[in-house]
Amino acid sequence: MKWKAFLVVGILLVSVLGAGCIESSNNSTTATPKEITVKDFAGRTVTLKVPVQRAAILSTSALEVVQLLNASDQVVGIPAEAKADAFLSPDLKNKTVVGRRLKIDDWEKVLALKPDLIVNLYLKKFYDVDAFLNRSAGYGIPVIMLREDRLEDIPKAVELLGKLFGKEKDAKAFEDYFNEQVSEVKEIASKIPAERRKKVIMIQPIMGRYYLVNGNDVLAQAVRLIGGEYLVNITVKGYIPVRVPMDREKIIASYGDADVAILLTSSVTPYEKVEELKNEMLKDDAWKQIKAVREGNVVVLRADMSKDSFLRWSPRLAVGIWVIGKAVYPSYYPDWEGKAKEFIKRFYPFLS
Amino acid sequence: MKKLALIVLPSLAVFLGIFVGSYPTNPLNLTPGAVNIIWEIRLPRTLMGVSAGIALSLGGMTLQAIFRNPLVDTYILGVSSGVALGAAIAVAFLPFAGIAPLALLFGLLAVFFAYWMARINGRISTVSLILAGIIVTALFSALLSLLELLLPSESLYALVVWLMGSLSNADWETVIYSLPGVLILAFLLFLLRWNLNAMSLGDEAELLGLNVHLWRGIFVFISALMTTLVVSFTGIIGWVGLMVPHMARMLVGPEHSRLIPATVSIGITVMVLADIVVRLLPGDVPVGIITTLVGVPFFGYLLRKTGGGWS
Numbered sequence: 327m328k329w330k331a332f333l334v335v336g337i338l339l340v341s342v343l344g345a346g347c348i349e350s351s352n353n354s355t356t357a358t359p360k361e362i363t364v365k366d367f368a369g370r371t372v373t374l375k376v377p378v379q380r381a382a383i384l385s386t387s388a389l390e391v392v393q394l395l396n397a398s399d400q401v402v403g404i405p406a407e408a409k410a411d412a413f414l415s416p417d418l419k420n421k422t423v424v425g426r427r428l429k430i431d432d433w434e435k436v437l438a439l440k441p442d443l444i445v446n447l448y449l450k451k452f453y454d455v456d457a458f459l460n461r462s463a464g465y466g467i468p469v470i471m472l473r474e475d476r477l478e479d480i481p482k483a484v485e486l487l488g489k490l491f492g493k494e495k496d497a498k499a500f501e502d503y504f505n506e507q508v509s510e511v512k513e514i515a516s517k518i519p520a521e522r523r524k525k526v527i528m529i530q531p532i533m534g535r536y537y538l539v540n541g542n543d544v545l546a547q548a549v550r551l552i553g554g555e556y557l558v559n560i561t562v563k564g565y566i567p568v569r570v571p572m573d574r575e576k577i578i579a580s581y582g583d584a585d586v587a588i589l590l591t592s593s594v595t596p597y598e599k600v601e602e603l604k605n606e607m608l609k610d611d612a613w614k615q616i617k618a619v620r621e622g623n624v625v626v627l628r629a630d631m632s633k634d635s636f637l638r639w640s641p642r643l644a645v646g647i648w649v650i651g652k653a654v655y656p657s658y659y660p661d662w663e664g665k666a667k668e669f670i671k672r673f674y675p676f677l678s
Numbered sequence: 679m680k681k682l683a684l685i686v687l688p689s690l691a692v693f694l695g696i697f698v699g700s701y702p703t704n705p706l707n708l709t710p711g712a713v714n715i716i717w718e719i720r721l722p723r724t725l726m727g728v729s730a731g732i733a734l735s736l737g738g739m740t741l742q743a744i745f746r747n748p749l750v751d752t753y754i755l756g757v758s759s760g761v762a763l764g765a766a767i768a769v770a771f772l773p774f775a776g777i778a779p780l781a782l783l784f785g786l787l788a789v790f791f792a793y794w795m796a797r798i799n800g801r802i803s804t805v806s807l808i809l810a811g812i813i814v815t816a817l818f819s820a821l822l823s824l825l826e827l828l829l830p831s832e833s834l835y836a837l838v839v840w841l842m843g844s845l846s847n848a849d850w851e852t853v854i855y856s857l858p859g860v861l862i863l864a865f866l867l868f869l870l871r872w873n874l875n876a877m878s879l880g881d882e883a884e885l886l887g888l889n890v891h892l893w894r895g896i897f898v899f900i901s902a903l904m905t906t907l908v909v910s911f912t913g914i915i916g917w918v919g920l921m922v923p924h925m926a927r928m929l930v931g932p933e934h935s936r937l938i939p940a941t942v943s944i945g946i947t948v949m950v951l952a953d954i955v956v957r958l959l960p961g962d963v964p965v966g967i968i969t970t971l972v973g974v975p976f977f978g979y980l981l982r983k984t985g986g987g988w989s
Contacts (some may be wrong), residue, residue: 364780367935406827406828407830407831426827426931427830427831427834446694452831498740501950532832532836533765533769533777533836533837533839533840534777534840534847534964535836535840535844535846535847535962560752562960562961570961571839571962572962573717573846573957573962574846574962575699575700575701575715575719575720575957576700576961576962578702578715579699579700579702581701592832592833593830593832593833594769594832594833594836595773596773596774599774603686610718611717611718612714612715612717612718612719613718614714615701615711622789631830
């Protein structure tokens with residue numbers, strides 16, 4: 327009998343050790359924690375222990391970065407919007423929902439998860455950032471704030487989160503890839519003669535109204551990167567919103583000289599609806615006051631949460647710049663589908 | 679003089695509605711581009727303003743008459759909460775279906791629900807109908823709040839803006855769905871003006887041989903249908919239904935053969951002018967904000983003057 331008991335204990339011991347080995351081979355987070363000080367995107371100095379083991383992340387774009395870094399295991403809390411994001415694996419989507427729209431609904435739920443980091447966006451127009459930071463500090467949870475303002479912030483965010491999650495190698499691989507894409511695009515853009523430079527506007531139709539993408543949006547920056555001129559630059563009393571609601575007549579009166587009009591989908595307006603709108607635009611004599619409509623240069627691009635959409639501030643934009651390039655200058659830029667396949671295969675293999 | 683003003687003012691508003699906007703359209707020298715802008719954008723937008731002005735004003739006037747209460751309009755029956763819920767369901771679950779059909783359906787559903795709830799032993803009193811409207815509004819608003827929790831930020835923002843009401847998305851299709859129905863119902867109300875006069879006497883209307891409960895139901899249905907035919911396309915445009923009937927009553931008195939045309943005239947004028955103000959502002963400000971900014975002080979003045987009853 328005794329030898330049977332020894333056998334069972336032996337098997338259990340081997341299994342536990344084996345599991346430990348598998349865990350440590352997949353995940354570099356078993357490294358001894360060390361304290362580091364970093365500067366976040368809001369310019370705040372944050373001291374925390376890395377690698378982070380239990381992060382609560384309130385932005386889907388930051389979650390996409392974490393997914394890319396293969397650090398999903400180090401996340402304990404996600405925002406409600408994550409459920410609709412196709413670039414997040416089912417594992418990540420099944421984590422506890424702790425907030426929505428950059429806010430935490432129930433702090434008790436967050437505290438129960440014992441997070442060692444909260445990642446959020448620094449968007450003062452959307453929520454009370456100071457109150458949020460004070461509350462987190464009160465609970466002793468460090469917060470890293472990201473910003474989605476600029477294209478060049480995407481690799482920087484990947485680098486920062488890579489450092490925090492102990493995934494520097496994965497981060498470096500993406501940074502190199504992203505910078506390579508930007509360099510290639512810049513090279514193509516430099517070959518476009520000044521007289522062929524196209525004027526571009528982007529419109530996102532939502533619930534029967536038109537929202538213009540403003541010049542400070544990352545998509546407008548992408549247009550400039552690919553060699554286009556972005557026409558919409560609106561300041562409202564010193565504030566520059568990223569989307570500007572505008573009626574049809576004002577759009578026509580203000581941007582009649584646009585060479586290319588890009589219509590964007592959204593989580594509210596699916597591709598088919600925007601395509602329908604495009605066809606109506608092309609037939610409409612009023613819309614034809616815009617050069618792009620008159621000449622048939624109206625393109626529908628996805629800017630939603632689906633896996634075919636690359637026009638969001640997130641690692642996806644590494645492909646998004648090619649999507650915009652092809653839409654604006656079809657003869658200069660190659661088809662982006664190949665780029666998309668490569669990107670997904672390398673960084674989001676569960677989607678391929 | 680009053681009659682002339684009631685003809686000239688809406689005509690002037692419609693003229694301005696056609697010729698005022700951000701695109702240059704000189705009526706004395708119309709370019710082909712200007713003609714396109716007028717035909718494709720300004721005319722449908724102005725006609726939608728006409729439709730909204732007629733429907734919201736007459737809807738408010740009718741309910742004020744049958745409830746004998748100057749401080750009610752069609753929204754008190756739950757129309758606005760029904761329309762809002764329908765729009766939110768469309769955004770959250772059925773983006774392919776479009777907003778207007780579901781908004782229309784839920785707007786009417788809210789009124790029917792309120793009507794059914796208020797009907798006790800085959801009779802409907804004014805108080806029970808208003809209370810049922812409050813209950814339905816509360817229920818539908820709670821469901822709307824629940825749905826809003828599920829919506830992503832951009833959908834929520836868009837829904838909130840849509841609910842503020844706007845004529846900027848009007849096109850010929852929405853005009854064709856809205857205006858003919860509103861005109862038919864307005865004409866029907868005019869034909870029934872004597873019944874409305876009798877109903878405004880309250881339960882004494884029964885002495886004139888009128889089935890008060892039946893006619894109350896008919897008038898509630900007409901005003902609710904009129905309102906939903908507009909707000910399911912434009913979003914909620916507030917205060918027009920409260921403000922305009924009072925202005926009309928001040929001008930021509932409470933007798934409906936004169937009050938209905940006056941309400942239509944002022945409704946068109948107010949709505950189209952409010953939209954012209956919106957066009958002259960930057961961006962795409964919801965017209966509901968303008969009507970509210972004008973309507974609230976007016977309503978406050980009215981409340982203080984009348985104490986909430988007929989003066």
